[in-house]
Amino acid sequence: MSGPILEFPDQVPYDAYVHAGTLHSLQQPLSKDPGEMSFLMISQVMELYFGLVRHELRDAQRLLRDDDARGALAPLRRTRLHLEGLVAAWNGLRWMTPADFNRFRGLLGEASGFQSAMYRHVEFLLGLKSAALIRPFKRQADVHADLADALAAPSVWDDVTALLARRGFPIPAEALAVNTADEYAPHPAVEAAWVEIYRTDDPLTALGEALTDVAEQFGDWRYKHLLAVRRTMGDKAGSGGSSGAAWLTRSMAKVVFPELWSARTTM
Numbered sequence: 695m696s697g698p699i700l701e702f703p704d705q706v707p708y709d710a711y712v713h714a715g716t717l718h719s720l721q722q723p724l725s726k727d728p729g730e731m732s733f734l735m736i737s738q739v740m741e742l743y744f745g746l747v748r749h750e751l752r753d754a755q756r757l758l759r760d761d762d763a764r765g766a767l768a769p770l771r772r773t774r775l776h777l778e779g780l781v782a783a784w785n786g787l788r789w790m791t792p793a794d795f796n797r798f799r800g801l802l803g804e805a806s807g808f809q810s811a812m813y814r815h816v817e818f819l820l821g822l823k824s825a826a827l828i829r830p831f832k833r834q835a836d837v838h839a840d841l842a843d844a845l846a847a848p849s850v851w852d853d854v855t856a857l858l859a860r861r862g863f864p865i866p867a868e869a870l871a872v873n874t875a876d877e878y879a880p881h882p883a884v885e886a887a888w889v890e891i892y893r894t895d896d897p898l899t900a901l902g903e904a905l906t907d908v909a910e911q912f913g914d915w916r917y918k919h920l921l922a923v924r925r926t927m928g929d930k931a932g933s934g935g936s937s938g939a940a941w942l943t944r945s946m947a948k949v950v951f952p953e954l955w956s957a958r959t960t961m
């Protein structure tokens with residue numbers, strides 16, 4: 695039985711690939727409070743997950759545009775699993791009381807997850823479009839340009855609807871020629887197409903379920919975030935300037951893939 699390799703000419707190959715040294719050099723807490731590290735690192739872990747989810751959703755879009763609905767299942771199923779990881783990551787903050795949070799909260803200044811560009815990319819891909827929410831990035835030209843492109847580009851849901859039209863479902867032109875930068879307005883023809891897909895057990899049902907899983911897990915992340923907010927700061931205003939829990943509750947009312955949910959009422 696041979697053991698692992700113990701000698702390397704220079705950097706260990708693990709670090710060359712994972713850049714663990716770089717990752718572990720990125721934590722710069724603002725206080726001496728031992729609890730702040732979990733707040734900071736869980737935020738970083740979630741940021742990485744946002745990036746991974748964006749990667750998977752973009753891959754799903756590429757396949758949907760190629761008319762490969764079956765192929766798109768793989769990145770969508772991976773998205774669901776990554777979102778489950780994101781939801782589980784909230785557990786690492788459940789120790790935090792308002793007193794614990796207050797020990798370093800003031801040092802965060804106006805910093806807030808609200809200013810996460812990667813989270814906004816994920817929301818735009820999921821069809822939650824809002825031109826106002828890219829304004830904070832005005833002075834970061836590259837970040838702003840990327841977000842403006844993502845805002846104007848079709849969401850995963852727009853691509854799914856275009857695929858349904860190509861497959862012969864009666865989707866009127868007005869439901870396809872929407873301004874994709876605007877807030878999404880659900881369309882009865884899209885809902886009717888999904889009712890038909892589920893009624894006839896069309897192979898696209900698998901796509902519908904994979905998308906439902908993604909929407910459900912994303913909703914779980916938002917809900918757990920709201921609980922973390924209420925648990926650690928009640929109804930206080932947010933560091934990002936919003937009314938806090940009240941603002942988040944309003945933002946959560948915007949549904950991901952809305953017709954996939956509303957269709958179930960008439961199924």
Ligand code: HEM
Nearest residue numbers: 737740806807808813922923926932933934935936938945
């Ligand atoms: C207990 C810890 C946390 C509290 C108290 C908290 C608080 C808040 C509040 C009050 C907002 C609303 C905007 C504002 O006025 O600041 C917000 C937004 C947001 N936070 Fe957190 N947050 C916490 C943890 C996190 C973590 C770990 C992440 C992960 C990166 C995160 C990501 C976000 C995102 C993406 C938004 C924007 C949500 C949207 O646009 O609907 N938050 N947070």
